Structure formats: C-alpha cells, structure tokens
Amino acid sequence: MxxxxxxxxxxDGSQTTDLQRDALLEAGVKPKALYEDKASGKTDDRxxxxxxxxxxxxxxxxxxxxxxRLGRDLRHLVNIVHELTERGVGLKVLTGQGAAxxxxxxxxxxxxxxxxxxxxxxxxxxxERTKAGLASARARGRTGGRPHKMTPAKIRLAMASMGNKDxxxxxxCKELGITRQxxxxxxxxxxELREAGQKVxxxxx
Numbered sequence: 282m283x284x285x286x287x288x289x290x291x292x293d294g295s296q297t298t299d300l301q302r303d304a305l306l307e308a309g310v311k312p313k314a315l316y317e318d319k320a321s322g323k324t325d326d327r328x329x330x331x332x333x334x335x336x337x338x339x340x341x342x343x344x345x346x347x348x349x350r351l352g353r354d355l356r357h358l359v360n361i362v363h364e365l366t367e368r369g370v371g372l373k374v375l376t377g378q379g380a381a382x383x384x385x386x387x388x389x390x391x392x393x394x395x396x397x398x399x400x401x402x403x404x405x406x407x408x409e410r411t412k413a414g415l416a417s418a419r420a421r422g423r424t425g426g427r428p429h430k431m432t433p434a435k436i437r438l439a440m441a442s443m444g445n446k447d448x449x450x451x452x453x454c455k456e457l458g459i460t461r462q463x464x465x466x467x468x469x470x471x472x473e474l475r476e477a478g479q480k481v482x483x484x485x486x
Contacts (some may be wrong), residue, residue, distance in 0.1 A: 282314065282338070282340070282341045282342075282343050282377075283308070283310045283314060283341070283344055284314045284315075284316070284333060284336065284337055284341055284342070284343050285301075285302075285314060285315045285316065285343075285344045285345070286302040286315075286316050286317075286318075286329075286330060286333050286343060286344070286345050286350065286351060287302060287316070287317045287318070287345075287346065287350065288301075288317070288318045288320065288327070288330070288333065288351075289318075290319075290320070290321045291319065292319070296319075298317050298323035300346070301346040301415075302315065302317075302388035303349065303392050304376065305344055305346065305375070306377050306408065308344055308373075308375060310344055316329040316330065316336075317329055317338055318330055319427050320400045321400065321409075326451065326461070327461075328451055330351075331450045331451075331461065331470065333363075334361070334365075334470045335443075335446065335450075335470040335471070336403035337339075337365065337368065337370045338339060338368075338370070339368060339369035339370065340370075341370050341371070342370065342371040342372070342373055342385055343365060343370060343371070343372050343373070344372075344374075344375060345372075345373075345374055345375070346367035346371050346374075346375050346376060346377075347374065347376055347377035348374050348377060348382065348443070349377070351372075359427065360423030360465075361382060361427070361430075363383070364403075364469060364470075366384060371383070371384045373383045373385065373459065380424050386470070389435035400441065406437060430459050431457075431463065431467050431477075431478070431481050432481070433481065433482050434438065434461070435457050436468065436474070436478045436481060436482060436485070437465055437467040438457065439453065439457065439467065439470045439472075439478075440473075440474060441466060441472065442472070442479075443464075443468050443469070443470060443471065444471065477480055
C-alpha cells in the first residue's frame, strides 16, 4: 500500500499542500491514504505524521514530495527511515535533492546509506564534544547530567498506550510530561521498547 505525507509550515492559509497532493496522487497514493500537517518542520507537534507512521504496515511504502517535508533534520530523518526499514516499510521521495532516495530499491538504499553515514558522523562529533566538556567540568569539581525524564512506570504506560491504535499521542505525551521526541526515543509507534527504554529499565532495577 502507498501512503503519502504532506506538510506546509504555516496554518494561516498562506501555504497549501495542493502541489504535494497532486504529485502524491499522480504517484498512485489513494486520497484516503494521505496525511497532512500544517506546522513547522522544527516542531515535535505533528500529530498527522505520528498517525501516518503508526498506520504504516509491513510491505507499505511512504511517499513524500520532498525530503524536507518529512524530517526536522538529517538525524531525525535517519531515525525515521531506520524505524521504517525495521518494520518492513519503504520510503520514496518524489522530487528535490532527495529524489534519488527510494529504499525499496538497491540504489535508493545506497543513497540513503550515505545520508545515514553523515548523520552518524555528526552524532560522533557531538558525543566527543560532550565527553570533553564533561571531563573538563569534572576536573574543576563539577558534575553534569540531567535526571531521566522517563521512568520505568512511564515507559510501561507508554508501551501499553502506543500498542493501542486509538491512542492520542499528543495527549499521552502531555500526561507523561515529555515531548514526542522523548517518547519515540524510548518506545516505537507500535509500542515496542527501544534501546533508550531498555537502558532506563535496566538502570532502575
């Protein structure tokens, strides 16, 4: 099944998704399989993206008009595609700089692999800078770090809630006192425990 996602940055009517909608329909997406957000790409509050990702099933392909319609940044995009790949879902970009990306083909996977490598390099640089900063702080007698926003109880509640297709993700995040980014870092859209969630559970035993 083909599923399409559209986004414009402003909800005041000055921007429309007409061009994106036409391109997705022409590519074979059915009208009932289209999801649309009117929000900045930098915000976590994109409920229809969350609903779109949650609705995707093994064998489906997610289509977007341009790459920047989907991810906030390269790292966010890589995380989304890794998650989709693990679930057996493909990603296809119709136009723009990411038009070569089609993870249902070998060449498309290769192109995305380059994106993923760049994102990993970025993560390593950030990690190195963070470790250097913490070491410098410790040398001066200071300790760093913040307490976990997620607790074992919150993670178990998130897993149970995300396993229910009727769950309102925004309401769940508000109830737990966390952002969507924090939620998805610990629990997948289908309620499966992720590495970050496993670490929290292991540390609290």
